[in-house]
Amino acid sequence: LAVNGNAPQEADVPPTSKPRSRVKALPRLNAEESVHHNVVVQPEEKASSGGKPEVKEDDKNVLDAPAPNLEESPGELGKPVVLPKQMSPEMKKAVDDGWTKNAFNQYVSDLISVHRTLPDPRDAWCKDSARYSNDLPKTDVIICFHNEAWSVLLRTVHSVLDRSPSELIGKIILVDDYSDMRKYQSSSLPTHCHSICLALAAHLKKQLEDYFASYSKVEIVRGPQREGLIRARLLGAKYAKSPVITYLDSHCECAEGWLEPLLDRIARNSTTVVCPVIDVIDDTTLEFHYRDSSGVNVGGFDWNLQFSWHAVPEREKKRHSSTSEPVYSPTMAGGLFSIDRKFFERLGTYDSGFDIWGGENLELSFKTWMCGGTLEIVPCSHVGHIFRKRSPYKWRTGVNVLKKNSVRLAEVWMDDYSKYYYQRIGNDKGDFGDVSDRLKLREDLQCKSFKWYLDNIYPELFIPGDAVANGEIRNLGYGGRTCLDSPSGRRNLKKAVGLYPCHKQGGNQYWMLSKTGEIRRDTACLDYAGKDVILFGCHGSKGNQVSVCGLLTVCLIYFVPFVQFWTYREGTKQLHHGSSGKCLAINQSKDKLVMEECDSGVLRQQWLMENYDSS
Ligand code: LR7
Ligand code: MN
Numbered sequence: 001l002a003v004n005g006n007a008p009q010e011a012d013v014p015p016t017s018k019p020r021s022r023v024k025a026l027p028r029l030n031a032e033e034s035v036h037h038n039v040v041v042q043p044e045e046k047a048s049s050g051g052k053p054e055v056k057e058d059d060k061n062v063l064d065a066p067a068p069n070l071e072e073s074p075g076e077l078g079k080p081v082v083l084p085k086q087m088s089p090e091m092k093k094a095v096d097d098g099w100t101k102n103a104f105n106q107y108v109s110d111l112i113s114v115h116r117t118l119p120d121p122r123d124a125w126c127k128d129s130a131r132y133s134n135d136l137p138k139t140d141v142i143i144c145f146h147n148e149a150w151s152v153l154l155r156t157v158h159s160v161l162d163r164s165p166s167e168l169i170g171k172i173i174l175v176d177d178y179s180d181m182r183k184y185q186s187s188s189l190p191t192h193c194h195s196i197c198l199a200l201a202a203h204l205k206k207q208l209e210d211y212f213a214s215y216s217k218v219e220i221v222r223g224p225q226r227e228g229l230i231r232a233r234l235l236g237a238k239y240a241k242s243p244v245i246t247y248l249d250s251h252c253e254c255a256e257g258w259l260e261p262l263l264d265r266i267a268r269n270s271t272t273v274v275c276p277v278i279d280v281i282d283d284t285t286l287e288f289h290y291r292d293s294s295g296v297n298v299g300g301f302d303w304n305l306q307f308s309w310h311a312v313p314e315r316e317k318k319r320h321s322s323t324s325e326p327v328y329s330p331t332m333a334g335g336l337f338s339i340d341r342k343f344f345e346r347l348g349t350y351d352s353g354f355d356i357w358g359g360e361n362l363e364l365s366f367k368t369w370m371c372g373g374t375l376e377i378v379p380c381s382h383v384g385h386i387f388r389k390r391s392p393y394k395w396r397t398g399v400n401v402l403k404k405n406s407v408r409l410a411e412v413w414m415d416d417y418s419k420y421y422y423q424r425i426g427n428d429k430g431d432f433g434d435v436s437d438r439l440k441l442r443e444d445l446q447c448k449s450f451k452w453y454l455d456n457i458y459p460e461l462f463i464p465g466d467a468v469a470n471g472e473i474r475n476l477g478y479g480g481r482t483c484l485d486s487p488s489g490r491r492n493l494k495k496a497v498g499l500y501p502c503h504k505q506g507g508n509q510y511w512m513l514s515k516t517g518e519i520r521r522d523t524a525c526l527d528y529a530g531k532d533v534i535l536f537g538c539h540g541s542k543g544n545q546v547s548v549c550g551l552l553t554v555c556l557i558y559f560v561p562f563v564q565f566w567t568y569r570e571g572t573k574q575l576h577h578g579s580s581g582k583c584l585a586i587n588q589s590k591d592k593l594v595m596e597e598c599d600s601g602v603l604r605q606q607w608l609m610e611n612y613d614s615s
Helices: 043-049 057-064 087-102 106-109 149-160 180-188 195-204 229-238 257-270 341-346 359-369 403-412 415-424 437-443 450-455
Strands: 140-147 167-175 220-221 244-248 252-254 272-282 297-301 307-309 337-340 374-384 469-471 473-474 482-486 498-501 512-515 518-522 524-527 533-537 545-549 553-558 566-569 574-577 583-586 591-595 607-609
Touching: 087 106, 140 149, 140 229, 149 337, 167 272, 180 524, 229 359, 229 498, 244 257, 244 272, 244 341, 252 272, 257 337, 257 591, 297 374, 297 473, 337 341, 359 374, 359 437, 403 437, 469 482, 469 545, 473 591, 533 591
Parallel strands: 140 167, 140 244, 167 220, 272 374
Antiparallel strands: 244 337, 252 374, 272 337, 297 307, 469 512, 473 482, 473 607, 482 498, 512 518, 518 524, 524 533, 545 553, 566 574, 574 583, 583 591
């Protein structure tokens, strides 16, 4: 599904001769009077872009077209845009192409104004401007992109310009990480555009440089080769001059008042790194769903070194009198945050050995905490982000990029705890390059230990070393070659746990038996409530009311009596289940996990727990 190399389909310019009633002048994209702006164009880029396309008569007509009533335009106030069920074959193809290229509904985005309005997601508490310093530092906003859809990229930039006090924005630095779709972006005009989009589309026929020519704050940097988002961010940082740097993904929408509460925290203490609440922009309808302050989550991670969301812990709630106050977060999601530029430099920015995607979010989180800073989520600040279900762009071939980044991270920052990650990848670190300068950085900064970080900043994290057993769970029936195997993927919750030949590579066969009787994988636990044996969010309390928070979903309150409580009977090798009193077994047709009446003579009910130590 790689987007690269797909010849763009050239669409015809739709007729522009059907003027609607002139309601207001077209929003002229807040163009500023100044003409100065810097463009960094690599020589080969220039050659391939073929110079400036000229403005044709058609385009001028489009530009003069009247604007529709804003309230009636699709997607205004963050409302969802739903396409008809019945579509012409051409339209369907355009919709499908948009999905293929972006992993979100580009067609719908193209229908929506790049200046669309959003609901104001803030609590009343946040709107009291006396809460914020009146001497806020300026920020540069760095947005890196690789093959981002035009309307989405422009909407990101306009949402910054339209909803930030101009005096707080130094520059907006757009870093093009060697997009190879640029030809498509600059030449093709979608036939399905809403009329605001039509006006825009005229702009889209030109280069980004032309589009932003009259915006003195916007600077465009073209990377000379594909660097991946981490080195692209470092490239952008070289052009930053303001005291604060703010990073955003290229498919975001900043909501009203997003910036002041972030900058305020840095104004008070330059070692505070801050993230907005990340609202969800739906990948299908582009609806902007905002999270009110009672639903704010903080960041964590699991031993696979994947980022995860959690409800604000009780210990943290106790520090506050209002849910609108900034909360400490063990980690950040990675894409959206503000940081004092000098502090970022002092922390050694990012590990430039990180390729394409991943790992940098945990690196910056760990070292912020370990090297004297604080990481917060600021409930008054809201920025939407299009969450997608797959990555639409090309990664490197032949290398496991994410693993390499994660190993570098573990080697430098995690001390002895790195072993828990290595167990998850079958103890095969692969070639992760040289990390000696990163180790030196940690040494020079005199950062605290990873144990300090876990004990003080993320005490909720389950430590595999505290487990009674960890590793594979092998059945002794049928030749003893079958292991308990987790459904994979982020959406593995509530799915039946499977069986697979034991492979000794960790991964989906890595389990932990906790002292409290859970059989866990990170935050998911083996759970049986009368039907299948499934994975379910660990609730850690035997039969109390507990809240379970899934990825991006709301936290639900459950009453769960002993469904996640297991005992390993060392003598008979049985896994006995709490609420049902049954034992875990493989069924007689060898294809399914079942719960049976316990019978110590049945081999199918016997299991070997790796590294079992009951002492
Ligand atoms: O090679 C690349 N070059 C790029 O410039 C690959 C990507 N990019 C750009 C891309 O266009 C986008 O703007 O980098 C940005 C991030 O890429 P996405 O949107 O594909 O990533 P994501 O949103 O799935 O990933 C999250 O984790 C990443 C780990 O490296 C980054 O930290 C992203 O910034 C981060 N996004 C967020 O934090 C938004 C909230 C998501 C959550 C949870
Ligand atoms: Mn993103």
